[in-house]
Amino acid sequence: MKMSQKPQETALSKCPGCEEPLEPGDLFCGACGYDLSAVPAVPQDHPTIAMTAPAGGEAEVRFDRRAEPGGPGESGGPAGSSASDDFELAAPAPAGTPSADASAPAPAAAPDPRTPAVDPVAATPPAGAKRCVACRAGSVDTDGYCENCGHAQPRERDHMEQELGSVAAVSDRGLRHHRNEDSFAVSTTALPDGSPAVVAIVCDGVSSASRPDEASAAAASAANEALLESLPRGTHPQQAMHEAILAAAEAVNALAQEPARAREHDRHRHQNAPACTLVxxxxxxxxxxVGWVGDSRVYWVPDDRTNPPARLTEDDSWAAQMVAAGLMNEAEAYADERAHAITGWLGADAYDLEPHTVSFKPDRPGLVVVCTDGLWNYAESAAEMAAAVPADAHQRPLHGAQVLVGHALDGGGHDNVTVALLPFAVEPQGAGSACGTT
Known part of the structure; x- marks a missing residue:
């Protein structure tokens, strides 16, 4: 739905948020609900983009690890170019003109022409109906727009939280993106012997592709469902993770097969197939x-902070390739503008799919941090991530996840932010390998 009430101060030919073509006088984008009343500044951002380069490399870890099962999966072609992100600027209200006669009442300030008039009686929503967050008077229709002022309402995915037993996750749109293209799934199940299994999946939509938000949601859901089916059957958890990543890839690939007429806005935005990363x-x-494809990460933070933390994944990215080849050190590589160009992802445009899986047996309790680059951009090294994790996160994982999302937002919130926390308790009879350095 498009709202054409009063002309904009600055005419735009397409929406700054989703590139949907606009008509003269539009106040809101009919595709994404972007507020067109103020022209936003272009942020300095580094969205996740895909590049056409082969993936490779072994994970740098601080535990003994077991061999990866499985081999390459499906193949395809390269993905396309990056996309920009936006934020809104508040427009100043016009000031009133004071009266020359001090004894006379001051005239009312001129109304802002961009603010629709509100009839408090006619606009008041019926009991139980959702009230508009913009005008605070109108009711919200089934498409998510206010019936009084036309303002698009915040979407449910802009901020999501879930706590399930000892595992918790939080996802936030961030401060610059116009929507949340991350997704997650957390779950618990039981192995055949009755012992518990805890699962966390985090996906980051590739911004240069079509429908990255749908891709991440489809991948997270498919991977989670595959694990909930295979783990109770007795499939080894590492093999189950490998199969779950393949199932997630199939779910993302299926999005590219949908009829083009059902996704008309794609023709105005991107032609690349839907894509995302997964960890x-x-x-x-x-x-x-631990399993992954792309540049989302897993960190290990011991409960005893005198022991060293570790990063358990290695990025499928340009920066990681430069470091692995010895052409740059890590600081130089991640400072480069090409650092976040990924070399592995899920989607019909991906090269040979090579899921990475690693198995660890920690000998001490700790916290597993599963996150997108929207968080680790602000806590890149294992030591920085450990410093950002609150001391009581093992006992309060949801609060810990909230604090970490806040850390990213305080740092600038340039990207969507998603993190899942899984406290790991060592079994009394367990005597696994010790944590060391590599």
Whole structure:
């Protein structure tokens, strides 16, 4: 739905948020609800983009690890260019003109022409109806727009939280993106022997692709469902993670097969197939399983902070390739504008899909941090991430996840931010390998 009430001060040919073509006088984008009343400044951002380069490299870890099962999966072609992100600027209200006669009442300030008039009686929503967050008077229709002022309402995915037993996750749109293109899934199940298994999946939509928000949601849901089916059957958790990543890839690939007429806005935005990254963790039977494709990460933070933390994944990215090849050190590579160009992702445009999976058996309790680059951009090294994790996160994982999202927002919030926390408790009879350095 498009709202054409009063002309904008600055005419735009397309929406700054989703590039949907606009008509003269539009106040809001009919596709994404972007507020067109003020022209935004272009942020200095580094969205997740895809590049056409082969992936490779082994994970740098601080635990002993077991071999990866499985091999390459499906193949395709390269993905396309990056996309910009936006934020809104508040427009100043016009000032009133004081009366020359001090004894006379001052005239009312001129109304802002961009603010629709509100009839408090006619606009008041019926009991139980959702009230508009903009005018605070109108009711919200089924499309998510105010019936009084036409303002698009915040979407449910702009901020999501979930706590399930000892695992918790939080996802936030951030301060610069016009929507949240991250997604997550957390769950618990039981192994055949009755022991618990805890799962966390985090996905980051590729901004240069079509429908990245749908891609991340489809991948997270498919991977989670695959694990909830395979783990109770007795599939080894590492093999189950490998199969779950393949299932997630199939779900994302299926989005590219949908009829073009059902996705008309794609023709105005991107032609690349939907794509996302994925990282996940399983805690089961005293093991910690990590799997990933892309540049989202898993960190290990020991409860005893005198022990060193560790990063358990290695990015499928241009920066990681430069470091692995010895062409740059890590600081130089991640300072480069190409650092966040990914070399591995899920989607019909991906190269040979090579899920990375690693199995650990920690010998001490700790916290598993599963996150997108919207968080680790502000706490890149394992030591920085450990410093950002609150001391009581093991006992209060949801609060810990909220604090970490706040850390990213305080740092600038240039990207969507998603983090899941899984406290790991060592089984009494377990005597696994010690944490060391590599």
């Amino acid at each position: 996940g963790s399983i805690m089961a039977g005293g093991l910690l399983i």
